[in-house]
Amino acid sequence: MADIERYKTPTSLAEATEILRAGNVTVLAGGTDLLPQTQAGRVHFQPTLMNVRRVPELQGIAEEGAVVRIGALVTITELLESALVRGRLGILWQACDHFASDQIRNAATVGGNLCNASPAGDTLVPLLALDARVVLAAKPDGAVQTRRVPLAEFLLGPGRTCRAPTELLAAVEVPLPPAGFAGEFYKHGTRPGLDIAAISIAAGARRDGAVLRDVRIAFGAVAPTVIRAPRTEAVLEGRAPDAATLAAAVHAALGEIQPISDVRASDWYRRELIGNILKRVLTHACQM
Amino acid sequence: MSETLIGKRIPKMDAPDKASGKTRYIQDLEVPGALHAKILRSTQVHARIVSIDTRAAKALPGVHAVITAADVPWQRPIGVGKDHLPLKTDRVRSLRDEVAAVAADSEAIAQAALKLIRVEYAPLPVIATTQQALAPDAPLIHPEPHGADSSAHLKVAGSPVAFTGKPDNVAMTFDYAQGDIAQGEAEADVVIEDVFRLHYVTHCCMGVSGVIAEFDPNGNLLLYSNTQVPFLHKREFAELLGIDPARIRIIQPPIGGGFGSKLDIYPFEPIAIFLAKITRRPVKLVFTREEEFLASPTRQPVLLKLRSGCRKDGTLTFRAVETVHDNGAYTSWGATTPFVMMQTISSLYRVPHCKYHTMAVYTNNPYAGSFRGYGNLQATFAVEAHMDKLAEAVGMDGLAFRLKNAQDPGEITPQGMHFKSCGFKQCLTTAAGRSDFLRKQAENRARWSDPAPVKRGIGVASMLHVGGGAKIYPSDGCGTILKLDDFAHVTLMTGASEIGQGSETVLAQLVCEELGLPLSAVTVVNNDTDITPWDVGVHASRTTFIAGNSAIGAARKAKKKILDAAAAKSGKRAEELGLSGGFVTSASGERLFELGKFLRSLHFSDKADLVMTTFYYEPPSRHQDKQFKGDVSAAYAWATQVCEIEVDTQTGIVRLLKVTGAHDVGRVLNRLGIEGQIEGGIVMGQGYAITEELRVENGVVRNPNFRDYKLVTAPEIPEMDVSFIETMDGEGPQGAKGVGEAPAICIAAAVANAIHNATGVRITALPFTPENVYRALHGASEPPVWNAA
């Protein structure tokens, strides 16, 4: 393990991004992945360890116009306890309810979950379905600048994002879904939360008479990153969710995923699950 | 009379400290001046060690010793099979193999030093399956002797100095037969045959393995150890070191879980001792969780072919079994589980003709040890599947079929087991009745063609296990020393170890029952071989029975001594007197003497002698003969468990909803304790059936962590309805029989039967993890086939 040469605890976004600008920084937020990952040798510390816990700009959940801004340091427990999240971002709330254990939910942050970029990341699947975008902050020339990146572009591969080493993930912004939008998050495992998803699905839509509108579908653990399923969404958009449509949706979904075999599931089983569970989730969603 | 303690809910004596975080486990012990040790394990599954370079590690500041096999040429083979050296010499045979070890000022330094050790390997072909191991041209895993370089002057009688090697990959074989199998087949109207595959699981004690070794200036060894068998291990360590066993003292700090994992000597213990000897410092060695997964024993994976037959009227006529056990690279207790398996095959139900053949086969996999139930989970899984299939074939319901073949009290089986107390039929009828088994079974079956994806199932299985000690060694004894101080405080020194199961409390309770004292009047000392009397260890569900009888013996001696003295003083006859509520009492319950005062008067007289000793050695049981026949236990425990499940046919997820258990425990001594044993066992059985699997692929453990090795968590546990069948065993302490292993044994078998009841699909391979079940339900699995050579 490489030694940590400096430990920094910035108290503002400006200070944090200044430290990042100097380079070679490992960012510490909730720490729930960092410590075991470094001890197992899967992640190596940079010379500077920066604990961002005291950066106020990274805190809080707020409704800003048609967008919910969730600070990077917001913990999973805070999301679960937020009436706004529960009321308007139901599939995100459900994913938080299926997230690890109470002890981990109390420490783990949404920013950490996003930056880990696990293909099975629990909050990533609903956030992707909800068209979330991340806010990245940097201080290239004396002033803090931010850029917004759609989550789908942020995630590049397992553990890889487009965050530059000098950038800090400050927040995630989630556009409020249209009124009447409802959905379901499904995580495959035998335990309620303390499982790494073998597959996960976030699906939601709005009922418009007999047909579905604003269909959003995302999958976890079936590709190098969590993925949206645009062709599946297109099959369902504007249609009544009858058996033929559901079958067509499954067919489309199976064309959009590229699962692998690992210790948790085979690629074959992941495909079967996506087919079976997508139907089930859509049926539930349509009954809401 | 004071109220009896028997059958009450007695809280564990050690619980307040444990719940307050005050209990110091081996991980928590600090011995002044101790060094910290770490082991370098092989990175190869099977390879020759070409060279080991420890120079850089030795040069690291804070490192006191770096050792390899070359530094301990006097080391000897260890373990049940005496087939491996603590530090491997020229060959590694599994990924866990110990190649070098470091003692340093801190764990971090020791860890850093490991990284500086350079080992060059020349890979050898990996034997990953028993089939590969038994192939005619298979490479051998133990072709050469090892440990042969030990010097002659260390020779201790009876101790192999070296392992001579094996000409094939067969570690052990067992053959058992009763009756005439051909006749049994001829008499059968229905014959069925299936192959079953049982998987790897491991103990997952919450406290990881650890040891502290320290020599005094005279060369006496003090070992802080989690062993379940301190007295037997004294001898083994003595042989290993070539010293007199009398110079070894073992202290057992409170143990963070045992379940059979601590019955053998594993290389880390001798290695810590070597380092202590070489550095002349105390040495502490504690595993990481990953190490615990990689380098502690497993339950033995088994491939089992079972052929059974019965008459049209449902009478079993024969059972023929062949099994192959994956022994792993070395031989520990796992290889000997056929002792227990064949009991279930031959004697759970009445079977006149029986044949059993098994081999334990060396592979390059992790090696199997003893684990709660000891082969019985595997045997019961197969036998109970066939009980369902045969019942169906002859058109009987599963309950009636089992009742027809179930053992009765008084039965002496062809294998020689004598069931003096036997509540098997009550177990069957109680569990079936309380769960409404037959009605639900019929209802579930009627819904096979329903379109609903989630199906319900109910299944039953029963078990037989030793419950009155086990004649594994020439004797099955346990000693007790009991002293009475002058305030009527009792110190009970027992050879029986507490591993969380509650033996300390139940032994104190049995003593209090005799002496009419409250539990608070007893201190139990049970963890120091210099103080406690001899015992053969915590295993085979024997402690309550054997140590309990021993404790009662000591208490009765004390009682007699007190009452005799009280008789002399009061002029009454001793037989009229009793001990109750802290007093010597008369027949009418009159309080004659306050016990503390009375004992004080005895102590100040010249007749006190208030130290009692007893041994309970020889329950009426026999060592098995060479044909594996014999009445190995003084009593046998019985149980029936009915499992209700839900299976989601679209995901393969099986949920265990309810377990209705009926256990013949002889008699309930501590209701709280026995419920805890049974509930814990049920959930451990649930893990074996549904959630747990150590994934070993080409000798590599793929999931050495709690993330992917899934213990059952609180939200998953079933509703549990447990009944106790009290058969009042004549030899048992207050009528009780052992129960520690029983509750874990039937669950997988009952769940398998329940899955069949839910879906019509019989799965003969464990575990019932979602993908395995899904594959089986959708014809995409590879059912086990008999491919032993």
Added chain:
Amino acid sequence: MPAKCDIAFSLNGVKRELTVPAGMSALEMLRDRLGLTGTKYGCGEGECGACTILVDGSTVNSCLMFAADCDGRELVTIEGVAVSAAGERLRDAFVANGAVQCGFCTPGLMVQASHLIERHPGADEATIRRGIEGNLCRCTGYRKIIDAVAAAAKEKSHE
């Protein structure tokens, strides 16, 4: 040079000042530096809950927390929970209900349960089960632990 951090925090109600390596976990600090061995190492990966402690009133796995991150915060370990009125009540419930066997997981469960009861007085069975899903126990099968927590939670709700 590996970074050292000067930290000040409250531990079981007592102010502490300490210098720790930046890479040290809170678990190591508690056990190896401060001698508080009630908090157990079970897995080092946040999967078993044996190392559960309270930080600013919420439970976390101390094996996942950097010791340096304790700066300015309020820590309560099993040693602190055990001597509080609520902790004593919970301990008595664990003892009376048979929730303790080998006991290795018990301190972590005690801390987690105390937090659960604080948040959900009178918690029902389902809430308790979910509340302790991050604590592994290999001995008891959880039944008696759930009963113990329910008993203590009920007492709390009657306060």
